[in-house]
Amino acid sequence: MKVSLEERYDPQKVEVTWQKYWSERNLYKTELNTSLKKFYCLEMFPYPSGEIHMGHVRNYAIGDVIARYKRMRGYNVLHPMGWDAFGLPAENAAIKHGVHPSEWTHKNIDKMKRQINRMGFSYDWEREVTTCRPEYYKWNQWFFLKMLQKGLAYRKDSYVNWCPSCGTVLANEQVIDEKCWRCESNVVQRELEQWFLKITHYAEDLLQACDEMKGWPEKVVTMQRNWIGKSTGVEVDFRIEGTEEKMRIFTTRQDTLFGATFVCIAPMHPLADRLVSDKEGLGKVRARYGRMDEKYGLFTGFYAINPMNNEKIPVYVANFVLMEYGTGAIMSVPAHDQRDFEFAQKYDIPVRVVIVPENRTQNTEHRAQETTPPPPLLQGEGIVSYAPSPSNSNPPTPPLSKGGWGGFVIGGEGGITEAYEDEGILVNSGQFSGLRSDIARQEIAAFIEGNGLGKSVVNYKLRDWGISRQRYWGTPIPVVYCDQCGIVPVPEKDLPVILPEDVRFTGKGGSPLLESEKFLYTVCPTCGGKARRETDTMDTFVDSSWYFVRYCFKKGEIALDSELRTSNSELKYWMPVDQYIGGVEHAVLHLLYSRFFTRVLRDLGLINFSEPFTNLLTQGMVIKDGAKMSKSKGNVVDPNYLLQKYGADTARLFSLFAAPPERDLDWSDKGVEGAYRFLNRLWGIVYKNREALSVKGKEKKESMYRLTSYALRLYRKSHQTIKKVTTDIEREFHFNTAIAVLMELVNEITSFEPQSDEDRAVFRFAIETVLLLLSPFSPHIAEELWEAIGNKPGIFEQKWPEWDDEAAKEEEIELVIQVNGKLRSKLMIPLGLSDDGIKERALEEQRIKEIIGGKTIKKVIVVKGKLVNIVTGY
RNA sequence: GCGAGAGUGGCGGAACUGGCAGACGCGCUGGACUUAGGAUCCAGUGGGUAACUCCGUAGGGGUUCAACUCCCCUCUCUCGCACCA
Structure with a gap:
């Protein structure tokens, strides 16, 4: 027995003592x-x-x-x-x-x-x-050189996300809602030459491996899949009439090619400058690029030829077409793409339906509501007859020809109010009419490839990772620019390229490295001539x-x-x-x-x-008063304050007890008090029973049979607790329920008063069990009390306790008796009782007899060890 | 809009493969000890009712002897993506 155990729990003293002890012995060294x-x-x-x-x-x-x-x-x-x-x-x-x-x-x-x-x-x-130490970032530079050698690092001039507040570029992943992930300033586009890492080289690998990531939350895997954003489709060339130009579009819906009534290019598309004479108009489209609030476009005055049906359709520049995805040009099918539909309505472009829902003729409910009989699917070649809304009292607008470039079309204001983007059966699609859209996608893709009109392609949303940052406090990118040799990597043997310390921070102009002459001017590793170092540093990611x-x-x-x-x-x-x-x-x-x-x-x-x-x-996040803790909301809890007032063990215990780890944790000052009380109570029990706890051993299995039922209950509860805590930790780290059962055990210990030596042995066993099970959560107090009851220090070097299923098993169970699914009575029965025995006991029960009365018993369901449900007639 | 997750007492949260809804903690109520208690200990605590009992897991339907749990519909909230063709 350690004489020094104090009556009052003083976390400061206990924790600092043991922290010193552990660190002096370097116990965490691996x-x-x-x-x-x-x-x-x-x-x-x-x-x-x-x-x-x-x-x-x-x-x-x-x-x-x-x-x-x-x-x-x-x-x-x-x-x-x-x-x-x-x-x-x-x-x-x-x-x-x-x-x-x-x-x-x-x-x-x-x-x-x-x-x-x-x-x-x-x-x-x-x-x-x-x-930030050279011995670390040296290897950032080494990675960079290896990637350069393998063609995985390259320099490129491009539009980049620029954060004016941070004065640096950001990778796509680092722009959130068009704002900087760190400072939340609005990000602008700027043209800049910078270094990229070719993460897209691994797009397919990264995506496919997602299927195997069983140990990751599904949510995160899904986010990664979406970020990589694979889509398969075709690229098709459209000739531009009256020129030598052709435009290449990308689509995943080649099954709707016959429904294209116009094509669009992105405002920054190279063709835009060549085709559009109205430079002012083009400027207006460019100014609206990336704006979600309106579709805005400009007719170029040129027409493209749809290679599938040789139709002549107008070419627009449109603000919603992205230059950085696909080919920067699209075919527009207003009947089957909502964006195209909105654009077509605004600019009065015809709409042609080429897909109709497959179940349309079979949908009886649908049909019953219609005042007019549903029109036939096909009225001869190419005639459109689709009413989208069952309650639509207007008959479908008859096909009409508009604009004079052939084909049957419906006016934008006519039959439909939104695009039909789902799967269906093709109509108005030449030889492909009548096919299901998923089949048609394959067949049309094959047709396009077979006839040299384009090719099947796979597109990813994932972009290469721009790592150049125009800032000082980062890893220097290990290349030099030589007048003779161009871009020259710093040889591996010369790494690290050290970030110079003697620079000035004015906050004005570019990176301080630009003014550091010692850093900036160097000799070319290849020719020995004058060279200038790269001044951009690497993204800290x-x-x-x-x-x-x-x-x-x-x-x-x-x-x-x-x-x-x-x-x-x-x-x-x-x-x-x-x-x-x-x-x-x-x-x-x-x-x-x-x-x-x-x-x-x-x-x-x-x-x-x-x-x-x-x-x-x-x-999950730590929440207080319904919001994430933040200085601006004034709802932060300072860990230092917690440490001072309650100590580390309490702070840890509460953070683990208040919610399962993957969920948001609602901070509660009162809850912390509760955790603190629990530790105090445990301390108090050990202090109060310091005499009784000096009895060691004897808690062996054989001696269990000599225990009074009083002691046996605590012994059993201890084993049950080991089992539950262990399985809760193993089962997705549900520490909150593990701690709850530890509290239950402590509650039982509290009301236990050892009378005999056997009792004292069981009591000690229960305490030791609590301490061992608690030690990962609140290690200091566990260690202190562990030693206080006469053990050698080093509780976390102990073996995790094991439970004995025999010892954990209840002798009697509470049988729940239901009549017609409603709880009517409870009964204690011995564990091993047979189904028939259970049935018998339930039916003998006085209360049950009364409830059943004269009704006939239709069925009796027995759930082993749990309940009986008696189903009666009336 | 799309995708994912979640809705259970006054609050945080339990309930493993359908089987006693509300473990554990907080709060609250009453009591004990006390000069005092915002300390500690004991008891109680989903709601209605005097009681038998009845009602309760966002709402509505369904499957089942039995549903927080499974199926269909609706609503609300959180997070992520967002003109990706």
């Missing part, structure tokens, strides 16, 4: 040990803003429970932490307060590290990663795309490339990450980039897997 099963548990590393917030606390508490639990289950656990240390806030601080980004960042890291350690998380700091790889090795300077080539490298032991935990906001940013980088490593022959994260848990 080493490769191939005889043990490994478990790589990773939480998304933070940006070192200087303060941890409740989101971090929750994220890392979840990870720490998993890490500690897996350790107790005998796994060799890698649980590292680091710093996503490059980024704009550091640079803004430099401009505003004159402190160097490096100094600012390192101070923040020190501060946050203290806070994180005060939470008692079990990190192996010997693998700490800090991305590059840093986080492979940091999980770096954790596999000790911190500091290493030769990553040769480490990776070593056949028995630590990487091969630890990777992939078994459990990754973080916010869902990175569903398509960081997580997609990381999958991309892992594939690059694979194709460099350095690893033999494709997916970095086997299991992903996206934790």
